Amino acid sequence: MDFFVESFHTAFGLIAAGDPDVMNAVTVSIVVSFWSTLFAALAGIPAGVVIGVADFPGKRGMVTLLNTLMALPTVVVGLFVYSLISRQGPFGAYGLLFTPEAMVIGQTVLAVPIMANFTLSAIKGADPRIVPTALTLGAGPFGSICRLTIELRFGIMAAVIAGFGRVIAEVGVAMMLGGNIRGYTRTMTTAIAMETGKGEFALGLALGLILMTVALVVNLFLNLLQQR
Amino acid sequence: MHTTTRLLLALTILLALCAGAGAEERLKMSTTTSTQDSGLLRVLLPPFEKENHCKVDVIAVGTGQAIKLGEAGDVDVVFVHARKMEDKFVADGYGVNRRDVMYNDFVVIGPKDDPAGVAKAKTAAEALKMIAAKQATFISRGDKSGTHIKEKELWQAAGAEPKGNWYVDAGQGMGPVITMATERQGYTLADRGTYNAFKGQKTNLVILFQGEKGLFNPYGVIAVNPRKFPHVKYDLAMRFVDFVTGPEGQRIIAGYKAHGEPVFFIYKK
Numbered sequence: 342m343d344f345f346v347e348s349f350h351t352a353f354g355l356i357a358a359g360d361p362d363v364m365n366a367v368t369v370s371i372v373v374s375f376w377s378t379l380f381a382a383l384a385g386i387p388a389g390v391v392i393g394v395a396d397f398p399g400k401r402g403m404v405t406l407l408n409t410l411m412a413l414p415t416v417v418v419g420l421f422v423y424s425l426i427s428r429q430g431p432f433g434a435y436g437l438l439f440t441p442e443a444m445v446i447g448q449t450v451l452a453v454p455i456m457a458n459f460t461l462s463a464i465k466g467a468d469p470r471i472v473p474t475a476l477t478l479g480a481g482p483f484g485s486i487c488r489l490t491i492e493l494r495f496g497i498m499a500a501v502i503a504g505f506g507r508v509i510a511e512v513g514v515a516m517m518l519g520g521n522i523r524g525y526t527r528t529m530t531t532a533i534a535m536e537t538g539k540g541e542f543a544l545g546l547a548l549g550l551i552l553m554t555v556a557l558v559v560n561l562f563l564n565l566l567q568q569r
Numbered sequence: 570m571h572t573t574t575r576l577l578l579a580l581t582i583l584l585a586l587c588a589g590a591g592a593e594e595r596l597k598m599s600t601t602t603s604t605q606d607s608g609l610l611r612v613l614l615p616p617f618e619k620e621n622h623c624k625v626d627v628i629a630v631g632t633g634q635a636i637k638l639g640e641a642g643d644v645d646v647v648f649v650h651a652r653k654m655e656d657k658f659v660a661d662g663y664g665v666n667r668r669d670v671m672y673n674d675f676v677v678i679g680p681k682d683d684p685a686g687v688a689k690a691k692t693a694a695e696a697l698k699m700i701a702a703k704q705a706t707f708i709s710r711g712d713k714s715g716t717h718i719k720e721k722e723l724w725q726a727a728g729a730e731p732k733g734n735w736y737v738d739a740g741q742g743m744g745p746v747i748t749m750a751t752e753r754q755g756y757t758l759a760d761r762g763t764y765n766a767f768k769g770q771k772t773n774l775v776i777l778f779q780g781e782k783g784l785f786n787p788y789g790v791i792a793v794n795p796r797k798f799p800h801v802k803y804d805l806a807m808r809f810v811d812f813v814t815g816p817e818g819q820r821i822i823a824g825y826k827a828h829g830e831p832v833f834f835i836y837k838k
Binding site: 428436522524526538539540 | 595597602606624626627628629641642643741742744745747748766767771772798800
């Protein structure tokens with residue numbers, strides 16, 4: 342019990358004091374998650390819409406693949422991207438390994454299937470008359486799909502929130518591609534892993550509490566957007 | 570919707586500014602967890618960074634992986650503790666200008682009641698032999714770190730094969746292994762620096778064997794060979810090597826204390 346009390350106490354103390362290391366890790370977590378969520382949304386949502394609306398051979402296989410990709414372990418994504426961007430890999434010349442950019446790449450890969458899948462589910466559950474109605478009302482094929490997307494904004498927002506949740510909470514990609522460099526690529530999750538390794542369990546848990554607080558604030562903000 | 574768009578735009582610009590703020594030169598260094606976890610790098614790096622207007626990016630992993638990162642050209646300098654591997658790294662042409670930086674020693678730690686009686690051992694190898702004979706729980710790093718390599722050398726010297734339920738291959742860093750050994754009340758080989766950081770509050774294990782020559786733990790720094798990898802920041806790496814082996818770096822290392830005790834020692838010149 343002391344352990345939990347101490348964690349809350351530590352968490353509160355760190356926030357109150359504006360501990361620079363913690364603030365930095367929070368910033369890195371948010372910045373990296375923001376960009377990966379944004380890029381994943383730009384790729385995943387249109388992909389979900391296309392797969393949901395279009396009819397093409399192999400569609401079922403595609404959906405199964407997408408479902409499987411949701412189960413991608415973060416370390417596998419990390420390892421895969423690592424092999425591409427290490428100096429020995431095909432994109433080694435850019436020197437991306439152990440930078441925030443590398444983490445954004447890895448986490449984008451991680452979030453795309455989730456966003457595509459959530460979007461796809463939203464389309465499956467939508468009123469099937471939306472597109473035909475829009476077409477009848479004189480919208481072009483592109484316009485009617487835009488109409489559909491607007492109608493489905495809640496489902497799509499859920500996709501964004503799920504993607505964001507996945508990337509801000511993961512540690513495998515961040516550790517492997519970022520390298521947990523203090524003040525540069527150290528995120529909340531890699532800091533928690535490191536402090537746990539050092540036997541600083543209360544501090545690790547305190548950082549976990551701060552991470553949850555950050556996630557809460559972000560979700561409240563997204564909620565606000567949704568209600569407009 | 571208008572204000573929302575504007576808000577999003579402002580946020581994007583802010584985030585872009587944060588992301589683009591790191592314009593100074595960065596030196597990538599792979600090192601062992603002990604140099605980072607002991608807190609040494611926190612006092613050693615800032616003066617160097619200030620003097621050279623750069624940032625040192627520390628990637629703290631086991632020595633085996635730290636050297637691998639150098640062999641792949643993914644770092645500019647390595648700072649590790651496994652002499653044989655270091656020499657091979659240089660001999661194979663991946664590293665240049667290896668220098669001795671500092672040393673400390675390994676200790677055999679275990680439960681106070683010492684079921685295997687290793688406190689009476691005369692050598693570290695004998696201590697391990699007693700643990701194997703008694704089949705007392707031993708937690709191994711199992712991660713190709715400098716400590717793990719030293720442990721394997723000792724088993725070989727002991728002529729005992731570490732195998733069985735009592736030998737736990739953890740595959741983790743020094744900290745988690747000390748924690749695991751504490752939970753299981755087993756033995757392990759630890760570097761003194763990390764053990765000192767755990768002693769008391771985080772572990773009730775005690776040092777049962779220490780002070781033998783074979784437990785010497787030297788740390789070396791090596792620049793990655795620019796002939797092999799033209800992209801490495803060799804000049805900055807050499808400035809770092811000169812700094813940690815020079816008077817200022819050596820003074821900081823010798824003066825660094827954790828829990829009131831020195832962690833690393835410098836060579837007398």
